[in-house]
Amino acid sequence: xxxxxxxxxxxxxxxxxxRDDGSALIYIDxxxxxxxxxxxxxxxxxxxxxxxxxxxxxxxxPDHNVPTTLKERSAGNAGILDDVSxxxxxxLDANCESFDIEEFRINxxxxxxxxVVGPEQGATLPGMTVVCGDSHTATHGAFAALSHGIGTSEVxxxxxxxxxxxxxxxxxxxxxxxxxxxxxxxxxxxxxxxGRIGTAGGTGYAIEFAGSAIRELSMEGRMTxxxxxxxxxxxxxxxxxxxxxxxYLKGRPYAPSAxxxxxxxxxxxxxxxxxxxxxxxxxxxxxxxxEPQVTWGTSPEMVAxxxxxxxxxxxxxxxxxxxxxxxxxxxxxxxxxxxxxxxxLDKVFIGSCTNSRIExxxxxxxxxxxxxxxxxxxxxxxxxGSGLVKxxxxxxxLDKVFIEAGFEWREPGCSMCLAMNADKLGAGERCASTSNRNFxxxxxxxxxxxxxxxxxAAAAAIEGHFVDVRSYDYDRADAMSA
Amino acid sequence: MKKFERLQGLVAPLDRAxxxxxxxxxxxxxxxxxxxxxxxxxxxxxxxxxxxxxxxxAASRPLNPDFVLNQPRYRDAQVLLARRxxxxxxSREHAPWALDDFGFRVVIAPxxxxxxxxxSFKNGILLITLDEATVDRLFQETEASEGYRLDIDLEGQQVxxxxxxxxxxxxxxxxxxxxxxGLDDIGLTLEQAGAIRDYESRHRAANPxxxxxx
Numbered sequence: 001x002x003x004x005x006x007x008x009x010x011x012x013x014x015x016x017x018x019r020d021d022g023s024a025l026i027y028i029d030x031x032x033x034x035x036x037x038x039x040x041x042x043x044x045x046x047x048x049x050x051x052x053x054x055x056x057x058x059x060x061x062p063d064h065n066v067p068t069t070l071k072e073r074s075a076g077n078a079g080i081l082d083d084v085s086x087x088x089x090x091x092l093d094a095n096c097e098s099f100d101i102e103e104f105r106i107n108x109x110x111x112x113x114x115x116v117v118g119p120e121q122g123a124t125l126p127g128m129t130v131v132c133g134d135s136h137t138a139t140h141g142a143f144a145a146l147s148h149g150i151g152t153s154e155v156x157x158x159x160x161x162x163x164x165x166x167x168x169x170x171x172x173x174x175x176x177x178x179x180x181x182x183x184x185x186x187x188x189x190x191x192x193x194x195g196r197i198g199t200a201g202g203t204g205y206a207i208e209f210a211g212s213a214i215r216e217l218s219m220e221g222r223m224t225x226x227x228x229x230x231x232x233x234x235x236x237x238x239x240x241x242x243x244x245x246x247x248y249l250k251g252r253p254y255a256p257s258a259x260x261x262x263x264x265x266x267x268x269x270x271x272x273x274x275x276x277x278x279x280x281x282x283x284x285x286x287x288x289x290x291e292p293q294v295t296w297g298t299s300p301e302m303v304a305x306x307x308x309x310x311x312x313x314x315x316x317x318x319x320x321x322x323x324x325x326x327x328x329x330x331x332x333x334x335x336x337x338x339x340x341x342x343x344x345l346d347k348v349f350i351g352s353c354t355n356s357r358i359e360x361x362x363x364x365x366x367x368x369x370x371x372x373x374x375x376x377x378x379x380x381x382x383x384x385g386s387g388l389v390k391x392x393x394x395x396x397x398l399d400k401v402f403i404e405a406g407f408e409w410r411e412p413g414c415s416m417c418l419a420m421n422a423d424k425l426g427a428g429e430r431c432a433s434t435s436n437r438n439f440x441x442x443x444x445x446x447x448x449x450x451x452x453x454x455x456x457a458a459a460a461a462i463e464g465h466f467v468d469v470r471s472y473d474y475d476r477a478d479a480m481s482a
Numbered sequence: 483m484k485k486f487e488r489l490q491g492l493v494a495p496l497d498r499a500x501x502x503x504x505x506x507x508x509x510x511x512x513x514x515x516x517x518x519x520x521x522x523x524x525x526x527x528x529x530x531x532x533x534x535x536x537x538x539x540a541a542s543r544p545l546n547p548d549f550v551l552n553q554p555r556y557r558d559a560q561v562l563l564a565r566r567x568x569x570x571x572x573s574r575e576h577a578p579w580a581l582d583d584f585g586f587r588v589v590i591a592p593x594x595x596x597x598x599x600x601x602s603f604k605n606g607i608l609l610i611t612l613d614e615a616t617v618d619r620l621f622q623e624t625e626a627s628e629g630y631r632l633d634i635d636l637e638g639q640q641v642x643x644x645x646x647x648x649x650x651x652x653x654x655x656x657x658x659x660x661x662x663x664g665l666d667d668i669g670l671t672l673e674q675a676g677a678i679r680d681y682e683s684r685h686r687a688a689n690p691x692x693x694x695x696x
Contacts, residue, residue: 016681017674021655025671027681029692037574039515048668053678056695065513084513084536091515128692135573135597151575151601152517153667161671163678167654199500200567203596233570235596256691264691299500320499320565327498418572420509427533439504439571445533 003274005171006238007206010146010271014129016163025163029128030145032114033060033101033155035092036420037133041156042095052099053162059123060096060103062089063113064420068383068410072422076107085421099159112386112412115139115353119223120388122252126241126268131158136353136436138229141238142222143245144271146206148235169236170204173279175211178287183470185363186221187355187434187453189213189285190228191293195303197283202234205281208273209239213287219248220359227354228436231300240272294340294466295438295451297328302438304340306456306468312336331440332448333428341466343450347431348373348380348461349443350407350454352417355434356385358392360454364434365398367458367474373406374464381408381423383415407461419444432460484606485664489587489634491560493624494550501564502571503598507580510535520576521583525551551584555628563620564591569598578602588634590641592617603657604667608636610651636662 004012016025038060045051052058065085072079077093080086089106096103104110110117115136118124128145131137135149154164174193194201207229214222222239229237239245246265249255256264291305302325304311313325313336329335334343350356350364361384373380382402384390390412393399399409416423417435425431425447434457438449452460455469469476511523513536522540529551531544545552551559562581568591569577578601581589589602590610602609612620623643624630633642636658641649660667671678686693 014685017677019656021659023654023656025674025678027678027685036512040517040575043515043517050668054682056693082513088513088515125692127689133573133575135571137573149573149597151573151578151597151604153575153601153604157668157671160668161675161678162682163671165656165667165671199570200593200595203567203593230571230597233567233595254694260691264689267689299502323497324499418504418509420512437502437504437571439502441508441527442504445508445527 003277005273005277005279006144006208006240006271007146007169007171007236008277010127010129011168013127014146023165023167026129026166027163028131028158029057030118030123030130031058031158032118032130032132032137033058034064034114034134035062035088036064037152038095038155039088039091040152041159042099044156045099045159050160052101052159055100057162058101058159059118060092060101061111061114061117062092062106064414064418065089066106066413067421068413068415068423070411073107073411081422109387109391112389113353113356113414115227116356116385116389119143119219120252120386122249122255125249125255126245126271131164135230136227138235138237139223139227139353141226141229141236142219144238144241144268146236149230169206170280171278172202172205172207172234172281172283174207174209174283174285176209176213176285176287177211178213180213180287180290181470182476183455183472184290184292185453185455186217186224188290188293189287190225191295191300191303191451192285192290193283194228194232194300195293196285197232199231199299199301200233202229202232205234206236206238207232207234209237214239215242218359219244220357223357224354228300231436241268292453292456292469294456296332296334296340297325298331298438298440299328300436300438300451302328306340306466308340310334310336310338310340341468344376344430344465345432345460346376346378346429347425348377348457349416349431349433349435350381350457351383351385351415352435353385353414354436355454356383356389358389360434361389361393361398364454364458365401367455367469367472368405368407368462369401369474371405371462373461376464377461379408380406380461381410381416383410384412386412405462416443418442432457432466483604483660483664483666486587486606486608486636486661488636489560490631491588491634492556492558493561493563493630493632494556494559495563495621495624496550497565497621499565500567500570503569503574503577504571506569506577507574508534512574512576517579518583520580521585524580524584525549558585560585561588561590561632561634562586563617563624564589566592566614568594570595573597575601575605578605578607582607590617590620603661606661606664608634608661610641612649612651616649
């Protein structure tokens with residue numbers, strides 16, 4: 001058989017029927033649901049008198065609308081002060097109950113951001129197809145699972161048929177070879193990749209991230225990278241299976257049982273691109289050259305090295321790009337030539353499906369330990385990705401490190417990544433954020449977002465402006481090995 | 483799903499690249515549990531001068547006079563002319579719901595983001611990809627002549643300009659078929675329930691750990 005990429009294999013393994021017109025029916029192993037993109041799908045099922053095809057493939061949790069303060073959370077759904085948000089969460093509960101779908105409710109310790117919860121439970125496994133009505137479903141590709149976001153019509157389609165109508169994507173490989181500098185993280189890698197290929201660079205492709213720098217990353221780091229594949233336009237990000245993948249999964253609640261484990265591992269070992277497999281496009285980056293990254297604009301591709309300055313729109317050489325950059329600088333309240341490290345901040349957000357896992361919190365805590373949040377920072381918040389991440393972080397004493405430094409330690413949810421709950425920026429407020437999108441208004445009407453790694457966000461909170469964490473005095477070696 | 487066959491539609495130009503789904507419909511409107519009613523909040527942050535929230539009376543809000551859709555000449559537009567990478571960002575189907583609710587049936591751009599592309603066709607909205615130079619020219623023509631309409635012929639896969647020029651476009655056969663017939667995807671897929679069950683039993687035998695209810 002011809003050499004296949006990892007994506008080719010996953011596609012072939014899930015193909016139910018291939019139609020003459022180029023479209024195909026692919027089988028879906030895992031369907032994750034949350035409150036925002038599912039209500040209309042359940043309503044559709046109800047109107048058509050349909051039932052879910054397979055109940056055990058679905059797993060739900062509310063995440064986008066949930067409050068993150070302890071006071072509100074301790075009241076459960078009743079603590080959601082915004083009526084519209086509360087109704088949406090209650091609707092998820094009611095739908096899961098009437099359609100017999102497993103749900104981790106608001107105050108279940110397993111609740112959290114759906115893309116943190118799935119892997120943490122072992123509900124995301126190598127060789128699966130994983131979908132969710134959320135574009136950051138790309139995250140699960142870190143486990144060599146074919147994973148991507150879908151719309152609400154497709155949520156309904158998957159519920160009703162366990163399949164999706166799909167078309168095969170093209171293959172792209174992004175190779176990152178060499179060793180990362182100390183203090184440079186997975187987030188910096190993926191922002192550098194997006195800076196290189198642009199927000200539409202991956203449109204139509206499944207991107208496999210490969211190379212020694214990717215192999216050396218933990219599962220948390222690989223999830224951060226795959227999570228933002230969509231920010232490069234690719235619905236799918238993938239990393240091949242290796243010992244790191246398998247070790248992470250062992251013993252997790254939804255992982256294969258002890259009897260099934262050896263056969264599962266044997267099957268998973270094949271989930272790598274074959275030698276000589278064809279990629280339609282290959283992009284190479286040298287890990288050693290990647291600096292900590294900071295976005296300066298309103299698209300994730302508008303990103304710069306921390307040692308650089310805000311670029312000049314006139315230098316773009318393309319009228320549409322120049323217009324976009326000019327508009328972005330105006331919105332962001334920045335001017336060309338301004339040094340990135342001179343950008344002063346109002347708020348800091350550490351969280352989101354990109355960077356709210358235990359490793360992210362450990363890394364931020366290393367920077368914050370024994371220091372104080374700067375006076376000009378009105379709010380620095382840490383929002384763990386799930387109740388279990390929160391518990392583990394507390395067992396390690398990270399909550400105390402953050403609280404002593406002046407950060408707020410919150411309850412799990414999507415929070416200020418997209419500001420559907422009460423956590424948001426005010427107009428003109430500037431935020432260092434470990435999330436994934438710096439679009440206009442994303443974190444609140446008129447809010448200004450700079451995307452960075454957890455270490456960079458923590459250092460920015462301490463100094464009140466961006467600093468290069470590589471020159472910052474903290475225990476980097478330990479942070480890297482966590 | 484609504485059928486789409488042919489449309490003579492007024493064109494509105496949105497001259498901006500990388501229009502993301504947050505811009506098409508901001509997150510606060512995603513709290514609705516309905517599929518309809520998003521039209522008044524399409525491009526909310528561009529369209530109004532104040533901050534929008536669910537349940538507002540749109541008629542009493544201050545309009546941004548500079549925003550293209552607020553100009554009387556574009557008010558009844560059904561064809562949106564846009565720039566590259568339109569619809570990037572999140573998977574929210576509320577974006578095509580909002581476009582549809584406003585009255586748009588067609589978007590023409592040099593490129594679209596993948597998830598948005600899928601979502602639009604599932605809601606009877608035809609997305610047409612044309613090269614940058616052609617889109618540029620359509621922008622000029624639209625802006626130059628009030629009441630500029632395009633004749634969108636899906637069956638013949640062509641956009642016909644007022645001067646009679648026919649610009650061909652590509653669309654995949656399955657999506658075209660569904661749009662022309664107004665077909666319901668789920669119904670179509672369930673016609674293959676037997677094939678799905680056969681696949682499922684083979685898949686289960688090979689990967690029993692993927693089935694927790696075994």
